Amino acid sequence: MANLLGDDMDEIARYVSDVPPAHYTVKIESFSLLAKNCVDRYESGEFEAGGYKWKLVVHPLGNKSKNGDDHISLYLAIAGTDSLQTNWEMFVIYRLFLLDQNNDNYLTVEDGKMKPRRFRGMKKEWGIDKYISLKEFNESSNGYLVDDTCVFGAEVFVCKENFKGGKGECLSMVKSPIIHKHIWKIDNFSKLDAECHESRIFNAGDQKWKLRVYPNGRGSCKGSHLSFFLALADPTTLHPATKIYAEVTLRLQDQEHSKHHSGKVSYWFTASNPEVGGLRFILLSKFRQPNMGFLLKDVCIVEAEVNVLGVANAFS
Incomplete structure (x- = not known):
């Protein structure tokens, strides 16, 4: 029989055992058809x-990503x-088995020579990249x-468990973000009597949004500017640790x-912090000038471009 130790003999211990695996076995019939049917x-x-709960992965x-070519x-x-x-x-000692059907015993491999391996959220899988050569x-x-x-x-033996009380988060950046454009036409602008007017809710980047216009300004800019904002439609539904990173363009059409x-x-x-925009988006004197084209026939048109680039969520 050829040498079973392989190139990684310093990393793993291999031996033959007469005792079958205590926890789970996987029998594969027509093994050659896995490769023929592209089951990698x-x-x-x-x-x-x-x-x-555990799984065996073959x-x-x-595993090409781990340089496991020509091996199982x-x-x-x-x-x-x-x-x-x-x-x-959790820290786990495990053994992986392969049945020798001729001698009714098992090629048994222990990762790290009985060194416990740490399973956690970012490392849910441990094993042997070159368990045995295909030859x-x-x-x-x-x-x-x-x-x-x-x-x-x-066989799986849990040595130590640790459930930390600390907090954490995961930031997921969007690979191919889609820019969403929302246009809001506001009629009878001069007759708006509420301090704030909101657009209908629209979707962008798996989130719901709305536009807010303050016809006579907001806060310290009341009476001098038109104030314009983009806001999350219902920020109370967000987890306190959730953050949404977006590129936002707000426009007032001429x-x-x-x-x-x-x-x-x-x-x-x-x-x-559910909104972004401008208290001093535009001077009311400029906005109301007929030749500027921002308020035409008592109609103004505002729009927003929203490009969600990433979302951070707390670990759950």
Whole structure:
């Protein structure tokens, strides 16, 4: 039999055991058809060990991302983590098995020579990138593949659990953001009597938004400026730790000359800071001048371009 230790002998311990895996086995029939049908990764069903759920993961032609070419890659993955507490982690000793059907014993591999491995939110899978070479596996005299059938297994021993009370967040940047444009035509502008007028709600970047116009200004700019804002439609639905990063352009159309008065900003929207815009968006004296084209036949047109670039959420 060829040498089973391979190039990673300092990282793992390999031996033959007569004892079958205590926790789970996976029997694969017609193994060669996995590669023929482009199944480069197979995940077993869930099984329980140490009070947690796990899966066996097999790469029949090796995990290419881990330089497992010409080998079988075999891993243990934790499952059902959505039900665990925030910032969970556990230290695990595990063994991975491959049945020698000729001798009724098992090629047994222990990662790190019994060194516990830390499973956590950012590392849910541990295993052996080069569990066994395909040449060794396919050699019929070794008994690992008989009648195109093989059997893998796993044992899992949880040594230590740690559920931290600390908090955390995950920022997800948008790979291909889509710019959403919303146009709001406001009729009978001079007859608006409320301090603030809001547009209908619109969607952009999986969020709901609305525009706010203060015809006579807001706060310190009341009576001197038109104030204009983009706001989250219902910030109370956001988790306090959620942040939405967006690039926003607000415009007031010049209907006479096909131009516009605008401002652009990048902003982190949160439940406590749900809007961005300008108190001094435009002087009322300028806005009302007939030759400027901003207020034409008592109609003004405002618009917003919203480009959501990223969202940060608390770990759950």
